[in-house]
Amino acid sequence: MLELIIFTPLLGAFCLLFVNKDDNVLIRNVAFWFSLFTFFFSVILWLSFDQLSPKFQFVTDINWLSLFNIKFYLGIDSVSLLFIVLTTFIFSLCILSSWSNIKVHFKEYMITFLVMESLLLLIFSLLDLLLFYVFFESILIPMFLIVGVWGSRARKIRASYMLFFYTLFGSVFMLLAILVLYFDVGTTDYQFLLVSEISPFKQKLL
Secondary structure: OHHHHHHHHHHHHHHHOOOOOOOHHHHHHHHHHHHHHHHHHHHHHHHHOOOOOOOOEEEEEEEOOHHHOOEEEEEEOHHHHHHHHHHHHHHHHHHHHOOOOOOOOHHHHHHHHHHHHHHHHHHOOEOEHHHHHHHHHHOHHHHHHHHHHHOOOOOHHHHHHHHHHHHHHHHHHHHHHHHHHHHHHOOOEHHHHHOOOOOHHHHHHO
16 A cells, blocks of 8 residues: 555656646646545555554565665654655645646646655655665755746746755765664664664764
């Protein structure tokens, strides 16, 4: 179910590639229904979630880059579950709010929006810190395009560059902290880090 929620917006973006760019009505409907299906699936995920269990649920383990002990772990707890439901709900509202406001490159706008939704859902589900960082940074690409191309102000290009570089520079410190954990513990698996012995001082510093 978790994988279905993550890849449904991506599937919608893929379908839009084959839609005529001048057919705005069909583009709107495809984007909206795929976002609505994603929200519907997230509600099912919420109803299926065991509120009494302290463990991560709907865990998927894909052995990736095993040489470096990095794994494509997916799983959620009660906090990430709420973020997923909130994200799918807000993106449906965003597509509705831009129903007739976007005047140029409407197809590309909807594709970018759906790709960004998939990336957001992925970072709320990842249980490996290094992969979390990689996909967290990848969010900057669709955000850069949305602000720079479809922004409403005259200085939108400068705003998109400032957003990109400010966020990228700020997150370099997060990457350094993740690398310190990796070389100290030997993995970036969040589940393993939770039970690892790390001094309170180092935790605060990181």
